[in-house]
Amino acid sequence: MLFSEKIMRGAWLVALLSILVIAFGCSGQRGGEGVGGGGAVRLQGAGATFPNPLYQKWLSEYGKANPNVRIDYQSVGSGAGIRQIQEQTVDFGASDAPMKDDDLGKARGGQLLHIPTVLGAVVLTYNLQGVEQPLRFPPDVIADIFLGRVKTWDDARIKADNPGANLPAAPITVVHRSDGSGTSAVFTDYLSKVSSEWKEKVGTGTSPTWPVGLGGKGNEGVSGLVKQTPNSIGYVELAYAVQNKFPVALIKNKSGNFVEPSLEAVTAAAAESISATPEDMRVSITDAAGANAYPIASYTYILVYKDQKDAAKGKALVDFLWWGIHEGQNFTKDPQYPYAALPAEIVRRAEAQINSVASGGRALRTAQ
């Protein structure tokens, strides 16, 4: 009896002490955060899941070189990232698709800038037994498969571009993303450009209403369904397909060439679209011209306010972004991070964007 009472008293003491420690620990940290000059600067970011593996690598490498700056990134999805930067609950947001005008208008901290960081692409993957060569698709056939118009694999329009392939007389099972996703946005943006019927009936968005097919959650959900369902076709991110060595289709681009999805073909699509890229960098590069351009590609962006309230945080942020569009690009050469690097001209334009970030009227990048 007495013994257990002692234990109880001990437990209470420990609990009380730990509460005190946690309370003081937290308040201590909060006190340090606001201090500019010598103290550590902490930055919070949130948004797109697609570039998350690369961003985490960036943060850990950048943190090693700059121990006085600590940056955290949460991959909560582009939509949530946009909401959080609008509400100013994070220091930077991240999104795969550029923000729309009325979303920009809802940003509480003034003008938001789009800083492109890397490029990604969407590929078609399929499950067909006995088909060895990669399949080749022209854009109108892709649109009609996802519209439910081309229903079987031995359809004459699929056969036309794949003369040697042993296509079964089986119905096509379409697989798409069920969760809201930048991948879906890029894919539907492409379909809207190549098919007026798609544009009219479905449109472009992160969660479109798909005319046919099964929905899988995430890249892993879609690829799981494709793997498990014979005679199915679905779309996933290029990075995901490369890492898992999925069969991917060649797609006919605007110049009439069938292009295999590759990092070089994605960078080529961005380079070919430079003349159409506005100063604020909000651009869609799907269905790009150019002989080697892969047609279903897009930028991914970091979103920052042009006017930074806290000069110390703002300075740390622009330095990090500058590092990201220069040194950060080198990580795309590592096969572990299959993202396409920015073309040189886009890096130059992104520099201009970063240089325009200011606090209290003073440009932060050049300030010492």
Add this chain to the structure above:
Amino acid sequence: MRNLQPNAPTPAAAQGASARSWNWRRTLAPTGNTGDTVFRSILFACAFILLLIVIIMIGAMAVNSLPSLRAFGFGFLTSQEWNPIAGKFGALPFIYGTILSSLLALFISVPLSLGIAIFLVEQAPRALARPVGFLVELLAAIPSVVYGLWGIFVLAPALRETVEPSLARWFGWLPFFQGNITGIGLFTGGIILAIMITPIITAVVRDVLAAVPVSQREAAFALGATKWETTRVVLTNGAAGIAGAIILGLGRAIGETMAVTMVIGNRAQISASLFEPSYTIASVLANEFTEATGELYLSALIELGLILFLVTFTVNGVARLLVWSVAHRAGGSSVGRAG
């Protein structure tokens, strides 16, 4: 709620105490001991915090779903169109998918769970009952994403190759078993839910049956009842608790998200065929919430959450009522509260 002001005793209490009025001071300090009062106050605070959280949650969801309520009104519940791009939102396919998948799960799981529980309590030798009972509890602890992955990679292909073609062959004349067989859809969703809730229902029913006094069984045997008839006596005695167990399972089935999302096909449609893909409220929330931009879209999703909340509330309320009525019919026997 009106008794929240501790220093304002109601007139009735001041007059000295009808049984119905609630004397706050006596409630908090029944013994007059300071330590007891503090202890009791803390416990009361805990209970009120729970109540407060529920009220705040409902309030927040109601406020945030106002734009959607204003835009669609009652039509939200009856519209079948869910198109975020066009800004049109209707909840009916999700309500349909949620209810149907849960009912399908109960339809499979209830007989199975009752069978397992009766076997464990009434029939199985002790050497077998212990390990089987342990296994059931182990199944209840598996995370739902594991069930989901197993569903995609094992269950769905198996159903596509064996069960679904046979169902289509023998019962294809029924509208429930027609259409394209992919292994992904309402049928698979219902089965995975059934597998997930069976351990829960079984574990609770087993405890309920075990709580039925041995004297009941002895009395039945003494009257010359067979094992089957005795089991029926035991079941009648535990009816309220069994109903509670089923509701617990239903609650889990309605709210289950990950596993269902992975196998149900995620398509907002109403189709008589169980082979067709479907969609549940919990799934669409998990799928679309993170990427929802625009006030109306977000608001429609929150309203779906509110509906899920109300559906769960209603189900639980009806269940309580059921349990209560059964308990009263059975003469308010002591085992009723085990669930």
